[in-house]
Amino acid sequence: MAHIAIIGAGLGGVPCAYAMRKRLGHSHRVTLIGSSPYFEFTPSNPWVAVGWREREKTRVAMREPLAAHGVEWREQPVDSIDAERRVLRLRDQSTLEYDYLVIATGPKLAFEEVPGLGPDGHTASICTQAHAVSAWEQYQAFLRDPGPMVVGAAAGASCFGPAYEFAMIVDADLRRRKLRDRVPMTFVTSEPYIGHMGLGGVGDSKGLMEAELRQRHIKWITNAKVSAVSAGEMLVQEFDEQAQAKHEHKLPFRFAMVLPAFKGVEAVAAVPGLCNPRGFVLIDQHQRSKKYPNIFSAGVCVAIAPVEATPVPTGAPKTGYMIESMVSAICANIAAELEERPAVAEATWNAICLADFGDTGAAFVALPQIPPRNVTWTRVGKWVHLGKVAFEKYFLRKVRTGSITPVYERYVLKMLGIVSLKGSES
Numbered sequence: 001m002a003h004i005a006i007i008g009a010g011l012g013g014v015p016c017a018y019a020m021r022k023r024l025g026h027s028h029r030v031t032l033i034g035s036s037p038y039f040e041f042t043p044s045n046p047w048v049a050v051g052w053r054e055r056e057k058t059r060v061a062m063r064e065p066l067a068a069h070g071v072e073w074r075e076q077p078v079d080s081i082d083a084e085r086r087v088l089r090l091r092d093q094s095t096l097e098y099d100y101l102v103i104a105t106g107p108k109l110a111f112e113e114v115p116g117l118g119p120d121g122h123t124a125s126i127c128t129q130a131h132a133v134s135a136w137e138q139y140q141a142f143l144r145d146p147g148p149m150v151v152g153a154a155a156g157a158s159c160f161g162p163a164y165e166f167a168m169i170v171d172a173d174l175r176r177r178k179l180r181d182r183v184p185m186t187f188v189t190s191e192p193y194i195g196h197m198g199l200g201g202v203g204d205s206k207g208l209m210e211a212e213l214r215q216r217h218i219k220w221i222t223n224a225k226v227s228a229v230s231a232g233e234m235l236v237q238e239f240d241e242q243a244q245a246k247h248e249h250k251l252p253f254r255f256a257m258v259l260p261a262f263k264g265v266e267a268v269a270a271v272p273g274l275c276n277p278r279g280f281v282l283i284d285q286h287q288r289s290k291k292y293p294n295i296f297s298a299g300v301c302v303a304i305a306p307v308e309a310t311p312v313p314t315g316a317p318k319t320g321y322m323i324e325s326m327v328s329a330i331c332a333n334i335a336a337e338l339e340e341r342p343a344v345a346e347a348t349w350n351a352i353c354l355a356d357f358g359d360t361g362a363a364f365v366a367l368p369q370i371p372p373r374n375v376t377w378t379r380v381g382k383w384v385h386l387g388k389v390a391f392e393k394y395f396l397r398k399v400r401t402g403s404i405t406p407v408y409e410r411y412v413l414k415m416l417g418i419v420s421l422k423g424s425e426s
Helices: 013-024 042-049 063-068 129-144 161-176 205-215 320-338 382-401 407-416
Strands: 003-007 029-034 038-040 059-061 072-075 078-082 087-090 095-097 100-103 149-153 185-189 218-221 224-230 233-239 245-252 255-259 295-297 351-356 361-367 375-380
Touching (some): 013 029, 063 072, 129 255, 161 185, 161 351, 361 382
Antiparallel strands (some): 078 087, 087 095, 351 361, 361 375
């Protein structure tokens, strides 16, 4: 009997645990390791931050659902990985041996790279549900005394969608409260242009997103590097196309939310030869570590080169559909090895994103993620907002029942009306 250990109980780890158990039956041991009792649906965080969702409605306690499917559950952070001996040391100093390891930890949030950035500094975050709850507390105080607002993404960020979503959702919320006229808003981003999203754009995402910001009276600064944040003021350097600083902005704010750059979590980054200098796991086309053949990885913690060089560093995003594809490949490859067959499954790194704008939304499809593409597809409408709300409920129900994979293929693609992944449409 082999033991498969999975680190990380998020959008990659939980589906992987269920899929691994379904694929292997009960002839092998599967353990999921998470740092909290819950699976948290991260895409709900912008709603939590403005009071549109309660935290309890967007998470699932995992012990009982996992037990019902024969998956062991360890609620402890991993402090270290001994990849040579195949041993994990957990925060409570217990150890766990494994035959195969799947790393799906997500990122370390590198707030420390910008002085004053983050919940321990002067800006809010929506990267975790705890951060989103704290942002909601700050936002309520802001509503009592509104003023300038700054939203955006720092240099090195690789997840721009939630920043756009938060800006649009806040705009919609303030209009509902009849407070929008009292809140000048600025969107600050390391992208070379609005709608780049770390993907080199998707179709006419530049024109589409610029139009949305104009319609909502949100100013923007691109090629921007947040250099420091103090109480009520953000210093932002703006660069030209040759990466030369051309202007420094001093932006006053009463409320600010800026997404940080990502790094690899410490326990993973510390394993010799496992990661790149930023701590992301180096993998081959089968999601396998290039140094340790029994270690696989999926999700945000995987090393993916930027789509293109940009004046201010930007990273490539890992969307839910891509993560699901990585998980499916890992499960197929581990199952193949246990059956003494070669591991040949490869993930399809496609980008599919539903971006909620509060009262409307945009859907982006890029197949493959890195251009040139076979399919480039964008649509805007209130149906995207409604579809994302419905998808949240659908995904959480799948987590509770353990029938989660392939959720994006069964729901999102059908909702978008994409029958074939061949050809081109824009």
